[in-house]
Amino acid sequence: MKTSILVFGSHNFLATLPDQIHDANTFNLKVISDFNQAVSHIQNVQPDIIFVQTSWKGSIKICSWLKEQNQLSWIHCILIEDRPQQLVKKSQRGWEWEFEMTANALNQGADAYIWLLTEETNDRLTTATKSLILSQLTVGVRKVQKYRDLMNTNDILSAIALADSLTDLNNRRALEWDLPRQINKARTQDISLSLIIIDVDFFKKVNDQHGHLVGDRLLQLLCSRLRHNLRSQDIAFRYGGEEFVVLLPHTNGDEAMTVAERLNRIVREQPFAINSNLHLHITISLGVACFQPDDDEKGMNLLHRADQCLLAAKAAGRNQVIGWEQYSQVSNLEAVS
Template sequence: MKSSILVFGSTNFLATLPDQILDTNIFSIDIVTSLSQAQSCIHITPIDIILVQASLEGSMELCSWLKEQTKLSCVYCILFEDRPELLTQKSQENWEWELLVNAAALEQGADAYVWQIPENQTTYSLANFAANYQIIIAQFTVGLRKAQKYRDLLDKNALLSAIALADSLTELNNRRALEWDLPRQVQQARTLKDPFSLIILDVDFFKKVNDTHGHLVGDRLLQLLCKRLQNNLRSQDIAFRYGGEEFVVLLTNTSIEEALNIAVRLNRVVDESSFVINNQLSINITISLGVATLEPEDNETGISLLHRADQCLLAAKETGRNKVVSWDEHHHISHLNSVSY
């Protein structure tokens, strides 16, 4: 992946930069000349390093703006001092003044501050220009190193998040993942004005499996069950292990009628064939399912929706198990629709 470079500067400024920095075979480079263009580019494209021409209008504002953006703290900003009045004063070798100017530039938001040597300046030797180029390359290298460390950190955080949100036994999303995703799905459904439904299901008499065959067999049974469930869900459906032998499925853009059809299919595919644990053991199980769909009065966390589906699951288990129960249009526990097999 190429590092992304944003140059805030004029054509003349570009001519002063080392060729190594402007190599488009190595870096992805965008060039802008106004503050609004720079901000727009940063919002659209992830940026690793920003090279800022101090004499260009809006340069100091860009540095300050970057410093205020917490999410952009990873961007390395190199400010190139090319303002004639400051360069002239610097040539007088007033070290105290120069240190104050450097400090002011860094306080405004720059991560590095580089004094440029004017191309038409005859008092500087080739060695001076070479040293100046080395400073620029060194600061640029620091920026690249910081960007790489940030990418590595993002990758590690993504991996840790995936581990934290996954159930190690079934490889489904876990309850913590559900608690994060359910409110997001509710908000999205309301924003898009799409239907959103939910299934909660439980393995009937699962304790008997553990008591009879042991927990290792029970664990293997849950793994096989999850694979069968996933093979019979749509690509947009998201399954979670809610706890023990209980699972939740979020159904994006799905009406109650569609959700019932999915629940009925899941109930059927579990009941119709046994689960082969090994060459000597096959186990038949059934599941009970509760179904509910998002209503205007549901809270934004989705907890009330989950609670209604759970009440339906409880009703399914209390009335014989191995069935699908849904909450009807009257939104009352005494008005449950039951489909058994």
């Protein structure tokens, strides 16, 4: 991946920088002269390194702004001092004043502060200045690579933390993170959302008769079958033990019932081959509920309704699907009688 460089300043300023920075095979280079455009570019593109021309209007402002953006702290900001009056003062006031200027630049948000010194006989950079700029460029490249490595590591750790180690489904922690997001999306975009809770019927008998290793293998095979019979948009989670939750975005009640009925059928119709000598027939009970506008933001109401339907399916004999509408009708009849 190419390193992305933003130069905030003029094209004439860019021309003074070392030739290596202009290598299109190594760097994606962008020059922006307007402060607001530069901020927008940084927010959208997130360049790896920024060269800032000190004499350009808004130079210190952009360094200070960048310093305040915690999510962009990995961007390496190099402030290049090209103001003629400052270069004159540098030669007159000595190294203590130079150190003071550097400290001020770093305090205002720059990661590096470099004096743009040129040869007296021409406009070319001194060897030391060129070397220092390229060295800071290397620091920036190294810094962004460490950031990318860290992000990759965090992605892996997040995936591990949100995955169930036995079934490879998302775990309960992942559901607690994703369900509020789906609730918010359904509410703000006015789209449907449904949820299924699944429980394996009489799973304790499997563990009691065949042992926990067989029970674990059965759950693995079950989850594999469920996963391969869900739609691409559906998201399955292991909720705990032999209980599972499936989120169904963009899905109304009738569509959710169709999905649930299909899952119930594909589980009961074919046994699970634990090994060459053991094939187990199992069934599942399923409760289905849909998002309602007055549901809480964490999805507890939605989960509760689906769980009530699941309990009703188990009480009615298991191996079946009950949705909230069906559950409500039965509850109303019982209340009337």
